[in-house]
Structures are given as C-alpha cells and as structure tokens.
Amino acid sequence: xxxxxxxxxxxxxxxxxxxxxxxxxxxxxxxxxxxxxxxxxxxxxxxxxxxxxxxxxxxxxxxxxxxxxxxxxxxxxxxxxxxxxxxxxxxxxxxxxxxxxxxxxxxxxxxxxxxxxxxxxxxxxxxxxxxxxxxxxxxxxxxxxxxxxxxxxxxxxxxxxxxxxxxxxxxxxxxxxxxxxxxxxxxxxxxxxxxxxxxxxxxxxxxxxxxxxxxxxxxxxxxxxxxxxxxxxxxxxxxxxxxxxxxxxxxxxxxxxxxxxxxxxxxxxxxxxxxxxxxxxxxxxxxxxxxxxxxxxxxxxxxxxxxxxxxxxxxxxxxxxxxxxx
Amino acid sequence: xxxxxxxxxxxxxxxxxxxxxxxxxxxxxxxxxxxxxxxxxxxxxxxxxxxxxxxxxxxxxxxxxxxxxxxxxxxxxxxxxxxxxxxxxxxxxxxxxxxxxxxxxxxxxxxxxxxxxxxxxxxxxxxxxxxxxxxxxxxxxxxxxxxxxxxxxxxxxxxxxxxxxxxxxxxxxxxxxxxxxxxxxxxxxxxxxxxxxxxxxxxxxxxxxxxxxxxxxxxxxxxxxxxxxxxxxxxxxxxxxxxxxxxxxxxxxxxxxxxxxxxxxxxxxxxxxxxxxxxxxxxxxxxxxxx
Amino acid sequence: xxxxxxxxxxxxxxxxxxxxxxxxxxxxxxxxxxxxxxxxxxxxxxxxxxxxxxxxxxxxxxxxxxxxxxxxxxxxxxxxxxxxxxxxxxxxxxxxxxxxxxxxxxxxxxxxxxxxxxxxxxxxxxxxxxxxxxxxxxxxxxxxxxxxxxxxxxxxxxxxxxxxxxxxxxxxxxxxxxxxxxxxxxxxxxxxxxxxxxxxxxxxxxxxxxxxxxxxxxxxxxxxxxxxxxxxxxxxxxxxxxxxxxxxxxxxx
Numbered sequence: 001x002x003x004x005x006x007x008x009x010x011x012x013x014x015x016x017x018x019x020x021x022x023x024x025x026x027x028x029x030x031x032x033x034x035x036x037x038x039x040x041x042x043x044x045x046x047x048x049x050x051x052x053x054x055x056x057x058x059x060x061x062x063x064x065x066x067x068x069x070x071x072x073x074x075x076x077x078x079x080x081x082x083x084x085x086x087x088x089x090x091x092x093x094x095x096x097x098x099x100x101x102x103x104x105x106x107x108x109x110x111x112x113x114x115x116x117x118x119x120x121x122x123x124x125x126x127x128x129x130x131x132x133x134x135x136x137x138x139x140x141x142x143x144x145x146x147x148x149x150x151x152x153x154x155x156x157x158x159x160x161x162x163x164x165x166x167x168x169x170x171x172x173x174x175x176x177x178x179x180x181x182x183x184x185x186x187x188x189x190x191x192x193x194x195x196x197x198x199x200x201x202x203x204x205x206x207x208x209x210x211x212x213x214x215x216x217x218x219x220x221x222x223x224x225x226x227x228x229x230x231x232x233x234x235x236x237x238x239x240x241x242x243x244x245x246x247x248x249x250x251x252x253x254x255x256x257x258x259x260x261x262x263x264x265x266x267x268x269x270x271x272x273x274x275x276x277x278x279x280x281x282x283x284x285x286x287x288x289x290x291x292x293x294x295x296x297x298x299x300x301x302x303x304x305x306x307x308x309x310x311x312x313x314x315x316x317x318x319x320x321x322x323x324x325x326x
Numbered sequence: 327x328x329x330x331x332x333x334x335x336x337x338x339x340x341x342x343x344x345x346x347x348x349x350x351x352x353x354x355x356x357x358x359x360x361x362x363x364x365x366x367x368x369x370x371x372x373x374x375x376x377x378x379x380x381x382x383x384x385x386x387x388x389x390x391x392x393x394x395x396x397x398x399x400x401x402x403x404x405x406x407x408x409x410x411x412x413x414x415x416x417x418x419x420x421x422x423x424x425x426x427x428x429x430x431x432x433x434x435x436x437x438x439x440x441x442x443x444x445x446x447x448x449x450x451x452x453x454x455x456x457x458x459x460x461x462x463x464x465x466x467x468x469x470x471x472x473x474x475x476x477x478x479x480x481x482x483x484x485x486x487x488x489x490x491x492x493x494x495x496x497x498x499x500x501x502x503x504x505x506x507x508x509x510x511x512x513x514x515x516x517x518x519x520x521x522x523x524x525x526x527x528x529x530x531x532x533x534x535x536x537x538x539x540x541x542x543x544x545x546x547x548x549x550x551x552x553x554x555x556x557x558x559x560x561x562x563x564x565x566x567x568x569x570x571x572x573x574x575x576x577x578x579x580x581x582x583x584x585x586x587x588x589x590x591x592x593x594x595x596x597x598x599x600x601x602x603x604x605x606x607x608x609x610x611x612x613x614x615x616x617x
Numbered sequence: 618x619x620x621x622x623x624x625x626x627x628x629x630x631x632x633x634x635x636x637x638x639x640x641x642x643x644x645x646x647x648x649x650x651x652x653x654x655x656x657x658x659x660x661x662x663x664x665x666x667x668x669x670x671x672x673x674x675x676x677x678x679x680x681x682x683x684x685x686x687x688x689x690x691x692x693x694x695x696x697x698x699x700x701x702x703x704x705x706x707x708x709x710x711x712x713x714x715x716x717x718x719x720x721x722x723x724x725x726x727x728x729x730x731x732x733x734x735x736x737x738x739x740x741x742x743x744x745x746x747x748x749x750x751x752x753x754x755x756x757x758x759x760x761x762x763x764x765x766x767x768x769x770x771x772x773x774x775x776x777x778x779x780x781x782x783x784x785x786x787x788x789x790x791x792x793x794x795x796x797x798x799x800x801x802x803x804x805x806x807x808x809x810x811x812x813x814x815x816x817x818x819x820x821x822x823x824x825x826x827x828x829x830x831x832x833x834x835x836x837x838x839x840x841x842x843x844x845x846x847x848x849x850x851x852x853x854x855x856x857x858x859x860x861x862x863x864x865x866x867x868x869x870x
Contacts, residue, residue, distance in 0.1 A: 059419055059422070059423075061426070105602075106598070106601055106602040110601065113359035113418065113419070113422055114556070114560070114601065116359075116361075116419070116422050117549075117552055117553075117556065117597075117601075118598065118601055120549060121549070121553070121594045121597050121598055121601075122598070124549065124590070124594050125591060125594050125595065125598070128588065128590055128591045128594070129591065132587050132588060132591075175730050178729050178730050178732055179726065179729050179730065182724060182728075182729030182736070182740070183718075183719065183722050183724050183725075183729065183739075183740075183743075184724075184725065184726050184729050185729070186712060186715055186716050186719070187716070187719060189705065189708055189712070189716075190705050190708075190716045190719075193704075193705035193706060193707055193708060194703050194704070194705055194706075196667070196687075196703055197699070197703035197704065197705065198705075198716070199666075199686070199687040199688045199691075200665055200667070200687050200688075200691060200696075200697055200699075200703070201691055201696065201716060201717055201719060201720075201779065201780070201783060202688050202691030202692050202719050202720035202783055203688055203716070203719050204686075204688045205688065211726065215726075245426065245430065248423070248426075252423070281434070281437065281442070282434050282437070282438070284430050284433070284434055285430065285431050285434035285435070287427075287430055288426075288427045288428065288429075288430030288431035288434070289427070289431065290427075291423055291424065291426065291427035291430070292407070292424060292427040292428070292431075295411060295416065295420050295423060295424050295427070296407075296410065296411065296414075296424075299414075299416075299420075
C-alpha cells in the first residue's frame with residue numbers, strides 16, 4: 001500500500017515536471033495553446049459524461065444541452081446583467097445542475113434506449129431554444145463575453161488561461177476520483193452493473209441515478225462556461241447534436257469507466273479533429289468510423305488497450321479500475 | 327386551410343409512420359433499437375433521384391429498384407455489424423451506439439457521391455397540383471399517403487398471415503423456444519432490419535419530388551419517426567402508425583395556427599411529455615428499468 | 618418476525634402464489650420447498666419487494682412491507698441472495714461486499730468530495746468489516762479479483778457475504794447450494810448454521826433436500842402456489858400430500 005502511494009507521488013511529480021517543461025516550451029505557440037485550452041474543456045466535460053455513462057451506466061446523447069446551459073448562463077449574466085464573472089460561473093454550474101435534475105427525473109426511470117432518445121430530444125429542445133429565442137440573440141449568438149479575472153488580472157493570454165484550465169482539470173479530476181471511490185461512487189457502479197441487485201441491497205436507484213446526472217451536468221456546464229469566457233463569443237452552432245456525439249466519441253475512444261480514458265479521448269479526438277480540418281464536413285464520418293471501430297475492436301478504448309499492453313509487458317495483474325462492459 | 331392542413335398532416339404522419347414501423351419491427355423482433363432510419367430514408371431518396379432523374383428510368387422502376395437495394399442494405403447492416411457485435415456479447419446500448427455511428431457515416435457518404443446541395447427532383451405526374459375539395463394539393467403528397475397505406479396493409483397481412491411473419495413474431499416473443507421449433511431466428515431478425523430499411527428507403531424516394539433531396543433531410547425526420555413509435559407504444563406496429571399520425575397532426579396544426587419557429591420544439595416537447603407521463607405510449611411497451 | 622397473511626400474486630390469469638400464510642420467528646431457519654414452478658422464488662420476490670402483492674399482506678417486525686420499494690425493504694433489515702446470481706460482476710469481490718455496506722454507512726456526496734475525517738473513518742471501518750466478512754466466507758484471498766472470475770460456488774458465497782454486509786435481521790437465501798459440489802454443500806450447511814448463531818433469521822429456498830432437512834427448524838411446502846404443509850422437517854418428509862406433490866411434479870431432490 002505504502003509503496004503504491006510512493007509510486008503515485010513519483011508519477012505525479014514526473015508528470016508535473018513534464019507539464020511545466022511543455023508549458024514553457026509552448027509559451028508562444030498561439031495555435032497550440034488554443035487547442036490545448038479546448039482539450040482541457042473537453043477533458044472536464046467528458047469526465048462528467050464518464051461519471052454518468054461510464055460509472056452509472058446511463059447514456060446521454062444530449063450533453064451539448066448542458067454545455068449550452070453553462071455557456072449561455074455565464075455569457076448572458078455577464079454581458080446582459082453585468083454580473084461579475086466569478087459569480088456567473090457558479091451560477092452557470094447551478095443552472096446546469098438544475099437542468100440535469102429536471103432531465104434526470106424522468107430519465108432515471110427509463111431503460112437505456114429510451115434514455116438515449118430522451119437525451120437526444122433534450123439536446124434538440126435546448127438547441128431549438130437557443131437558436132430561435134430572442135434573449136439568446138438566436139443564430140447571431142452572444143459577443144464580447146468578458147474574460148476571467150484572476151487577482152486583478154484578466155486571463156487574456158491563452159497561456160495563462162491554459163494554466164488556469166490545467167488547474168481546473170486537476171480539481172475536477174480529483175473530485176471525480178473522490179466521488180468514484182466513495183459510498184456514492186460505489187452506488188453508481190452497483191446501478192450500472194445490476195440495478196435489481198443494487199435496489200435489493202438498499203440503494204435508492206432513482207436517487208443515485210439523478211445524482212449522477214446532476215454531477216455530470218455540472219461538469220459539462222462548467223466546461224461550457226469556460227468555453228464562453230475563453231472564446232468570448234458563443235452561437236448555437238457550437239451546441240448541436242454533433243457536439244454531443246463528439247463528447248460520446250471522446251469517451252468511447254478514450255475508454256469509459258476509467259481515470260485516464262476521458263483525458264486520452266479528449267486529447268486525441270481534439271487533435272485528430274484539427275488535422276482532419278482539411279476534410280471539411282467529412283470529419284463527421286471519421287467520428288462515425290471511430291465509434292464503430294471502438295465498438296468492434298476496442299471495447300475499452302485506448303486506455304483499455306494501454307492496460308492490455310502494460311499487462312503483457314509486466315505480467316502482473318492490473319488493479320486499474322476498469323469495468324466498462326463490452 | 328383546414329383541408330390542406332389535414333392532407334399535410336396525413337402525409338408527414340405517413341412518413342413518420344413508415345419509419346416508426348421500421349423501429350417497431352426491429353424492436354419487437356429482437357429487442358434492439360436503431361437510430362439509422364432517418365439516414366436510410368435519405369439514402370433511399372438519393373438512390374431514387376439517381377435512377378429517376380439521372381438515369382431516366384420510369385418512376386415506378388426507380389422506386390422498386392431502390393426498395394430492393396435498401397432491403398439488401400438492411401440485411402447487410404444486420405449481418406455485418408449488428409450480428410457481429412451481438413456475437414461479441416455487446417450490450418444493447420452498444421448496438422444503439424453502432425447505429426449512431428452508421429447514421430453519422432451515411433450522410434457523409436451521400437455527400438461524397440452526390441454533393442452537399444439540395445437536388446430538386448422533377449414531378450412524377452407532370453402536373454404540379456391537383457384540386458381536392460377546392461384546395462390545391464401536390465399529387466406527390468397523395469402518393470405518399472397512398473403508399474403508406476398500402477405498405478401498412480401489406481405489412482399487417484405479412485405479419486399475421488404468412489409463415490415467415492408468424493415465425494418472426496414467435497422469435498420476438500421467445501427466441502429460445504422459437505429456435506428450438508426450427509425457426510431461423512438470425513434470419514428472421516435479419517429480415518426485420520431489411521424490411522425496416524426498405525420502408526425507410528421507399529418513403530425516401532417518394533419524398534424526393536416533394537422536398538428535394540439533401541444529405542440532412544433524414545436527421546430530424548428520423549427522430550420524429552422514433553418519436554412517433556414511442557408515442558404509439560414502442561414495439562407495437564399499430565401503435566407506431568397511430569403515434570406517428572398523431573405527431574403529424576399536432577405538428578402540422580401547431581405550425582398552421584400557432585408557430586412555425588417552434589414547430590420542432592413542440593414535437594420534441596410532446597415526445598418528452600409522453601415519455602414522462604405516459605412512458606408506455608398509447609399502446610403498452612416495456613420502457614422501465616425494473617421490468 | 619416475518620408474517621405472511623393470505624399473500625397472493627397473480628400474473629395475468631396465473632396465480633403464482635395463492636393465499637400463503639406463515640410466520641417466521643426470530644432465530645429460526647425456515648425452509649421453503651416445493652416442485653419446480655411452485656412459486657418459491659416468486660414468494661421471495663414478494664418479500665423483497667421485486668413483485669407487488671395482488672392481495673394479502675406481508676409484515677416484518679410489525680410493519681407492513683408489501684408495496685414498498687425493494688431498497689426500503691432492504692433498509693428495514695431484509696437482505697437476499699438470488700437464484701440466478703446477481704452480482705456486480707465487473708467489480709472486485711471486495712467492492713461487491715462494500716456495496717453491501719451501503720445502508721450501514723452514511724457519508725454522502727459532500728463528505729466524499731471533501732474527504733471529511735468522518736468519511737475517511739467510515740471508509741476504513743467499511744474496509745475492515747468487509748475483509749472480516751470475506752474471511753468468514755472463505756473469500757479473503759480473492760478480494761481483488763473481479764466477481765465474474767469466481768467459480769460458481771464462490772459467487773454464491775459472495776452473494777451471501779454481500780447480503781451479510783448490510784447486517785440484516787432476516788436473510789433470504791434463494792437456492793444457495795445450486796451448482797455447488799458436495800464438499801461445498803457441507804461447508805455451506807455449516808455457514809448457514811453459523812449465520813443463524815450470529816442472531817440472523819434465515820428464510821431458505823432450496824432444492825437439495827438433504828441440506829434442507831439438515832439445517833431447517835420448520836418447513837413450508839408449496840405446490841402450484843398453494844401451501845400444502847407447514848411442519849418440522851421429519852413430519853414434512855412423511856406427509857403423504859407432500860410426497861404425492863413431489864411424485865406428480867417429478868422428484869428433483
């Protein structure tokens with residue numbers, strides 16, 4: 001036990017040093033910095049989806065709705081009502097939380113195909129709302145969203161925004177791990193594995209399903225708020241069902257029900273997405289192909305593949321928490 | 327106004343109904359769900375356009391050829407993807423995800439073959455409107471309704487009278503018992519995917535002259551068809567049609583009298599309301615986790 | 618402790634459990650036997666809340682429990698195992714038992730996020746208690762394996778361990794010996810007695826007659842959903858109606 005802890009600390013230290021070195025090297029790479037900021041947002045958002053789908057077994061194909069609720073709440077509060085950014089972000093999380101609970105109330109009773117449909121519909125509803133309503137400026141979107149102020153400075157440079165985002169990713173990941181390895185996290189996994197047995201042992205299945213939905217919505221809502229403040233401009237095009245599919249692709253590709261899966265998935269898919277810009281709208285085809293390839297050949301995603309390689313290299317039993325069903 | 331709205335509602339309801347029938351067939355035969363129906367409709371529309379407009383085949387020939395191709399395509403989809411995943415022991419949500427993967431790929435495939443512009447298809451009848459009870463109606467809308475009606479009757483006869491249809495229903499009720507009675511379960515489920523694809527593709531061909539053909543035409547329609555199936559009671563053939571017609575009427579009349587901007591909002595809202603308060607639909611379906 | 622009064626459930630036209638009444642006293646090992654399809658598992662599903670009664674009542678510790686959600690019934694002190702094993706199969710053996718501690722622990726979401734001292738103490742206590750239970754069931758060496766990697770007999774023992782983790786007052790065992798070899802059955806008999814000696818009342822459905830006759834204090838016999846006998850093991854064995862029921866339904870014991 002003591003030794004694994006030392007190992008973890010050592011690993012974390014190595015990662016930190018590498019990260020710092022990379023950050024210094026990237027100081028002036030504006031394009032890469034932009035991408036990395038997006039990667040961080042997706043990492044948070046997809047980790048949220050992982051809590052929902054990877055750990056509690058509830059699918060969502062409408063997570064763009066929560067991304068939108070976070071982005072629009074923060075953007076509207078800061079631009080139209082002049083609310084300070086540091087109040088708008090928690091408000092964005094709260095609105096996403098509320099939306100999560102509202103969706104989860106009926107969703108927690110449905111079996112997964114219907115859940116898929118319900119979440120798709122919610123995604124559509126939110127998209128239609130933000131793209132038609134006048135208070136969201138319809139298709140024009142919202143401009144001049146203020147940046148995040150920190151200690152009197154605004155995080156105007158992408159470089160400092162990235163450092164801030166990395167800290168946020170770390171925070172949200174730590175929270176995720178704390179939840180997963182607690183009584184609440186065990187209840188989530190019990191429900192994913194076997195809802196009947198979970199109820200039989202005293203877990204209030206509906207309550208925990210709603211809780212997972214709410215947590216997931218907060219993660220994605222926060223990521224959405226970060227997106228709004230980073231880019232400074234939002235419009236409905238960002239929050240289509242394609243965005244929801246992208247979140248799901250990242251999760252599947254990285255590997256669900258794991259610590260590293262969402263991180264790997266968010267990073268790889270974002271960069272692939274950029275390299276595939278030349279393909280224009282054919283990029284979506286690559287998502288589709290990704291999904292099929294993962295389902296057919298890589299049921300545990302890339303992180304599952306890494307585990308298999310590790311295991312065959314070291315020949316010791318992996319103790320990673322990996323449970324995604326194939 | 328009312329009459330043209332009714333005809334419009336019947337037409338779009340029939341379109342949803344054809345898709346909903348496919349969803350319901352697949353679900354009742356194998357307990358699986360698909361999200362590709364809308365994209366299959368789109369592919370059907372493009373194929374029909376290719377045969378009818380580009381190659382100059384008679385419309386009937388273009389229609390039948392498309393239906394045949396889509397039938398085979400559905401069978402192929404089941405054999406090469408769904409069956410493979412099932413044999414790997416994939417849980418049902420993975421099947422859903424795989425059909426979503428397909429539904430992302432198909433529009434891009436269509437775009438590669440036919441481009442991203444909406445393509446207009448010439449009228450089938452040579453006249454643009456006919457008068458019914460004093461209102462001008464596009465004859466193609468009437469054709470959609472007629473074909474929808476015929477397909478429903480044929481499917482009903484097929485499921486209740488033919489040996490194949492009966493064994494299909496048996497396979498749906500109890501796959502194990504059915505296979506022990508010598509019914510080829512794999513073949514019958516393959517057939518449901520094929521019929522679903524043929525229905526979607528066939529209605530797609532008919533929609534070409536009405537709306538034009540574009541890669542995105544199936545996205546919303548596909549979800550609406552699904553909504554129709556859910557509203558009617560998922561897995562119930564007759565419910566699927568009833569639910570789809572209801573949805574067609576609600577949305578047409580909302581668009582006609584209240585708001586066109588939020589027309590789609592109203593249909594999805596209706597769907598969500600049904601899922602919350604009447605989750606088994608108008609005709610009972612299994613939707614709860616604990617059943 | 619547990620009282621069924623005219624408990625009845627119908628599925629469609631079929632009456633699966635038909636006006637069954639009996640009382641299980643505290644500290645008893647109470648057996649339920651009967652030919653296949655007699656309604657034994659349905660009876661269990663009624664007590665544990667999976668199915669709802671059509672008519673009649675089920676009282677536990679003087680409280681009506683029929684109609685409650687399964688998790689409520691578990692909270693009131695009834696735990697169960699399943700005939701066709703219902704483990705959390707991709708989770709480790711230890712995690713399975715830890716989930717069994719759910720109703721015996723309190724820490725919520727906030728405590729988990731902030732890792733409060735109380736939450737950490739509770740986690741440590743859960744860990745100790747669960748390892749103790751695994752040792753009791755002879756599974757301590759398998760604690761870190763996924764539950765699905767266990768043998769059939771081990772999985773059945775794990776289900777018992779998980780149920781025990783919730784510290785129930787009444788334990789429902791649904792065919793715990795199914796799929797076990799004779800050595801395992803002997804061990805199981807011993808375990809069931811030990812569990813009773815810890816003060817836990819046991820309701821047991823079992824096909825293995827030898828085991829049932831050995832451990833139970835009282836047996837009720839079901840046939841086509843109806844109760845045809847309620848007696849001690851010796852008397853039940855010699856009851857002509859029971860014998861004919863088994864002959865008619867085919868002896869599987």
